[in-house]
Amino acid sequence: MNTEVKKFLLIVLGGYLVYWAFNKIKPVGGSSASKKSRSSGSSSAGGVDEKKNALVVLTAYKSARDAGESKSFLDEMNAEFAKEYKLRVYSDKGSGKLIATDLSGNKVL
Secondary structure, eight states, X not given: OOHHHHHHHHHHHHHHHHHHHHHHHOOHHHHHHHHHHHHHHHHHHHHXXXXXXXXXXXXXXXXXXXXXXXXXXXXXXXXXXXXXXXXXXXXXXXXXXXXXXETTSOBOO
């Protein structure tokens, strides 16, 4: 083999290795676009379930608060809601109403 063929093969194999590495590792900018498309697709299908879960979480939290449970117990309930339903309950500072949000802070109910 002459040197030109060796250089050509080296360049082609090197390019393929770089391409393979970027597909396996997924650079910083590449992974966020796929997350957005997956989350938007799943939110339309899971929106009804998420609202039902939010209603259950709000009802349970309100019942416990009205029953006079301690703040630490309510915080533990919120932690369990976050684990099981991926939702949190907050009290709106302006009106005092309870709000259910997902873990990223988007209002559900």
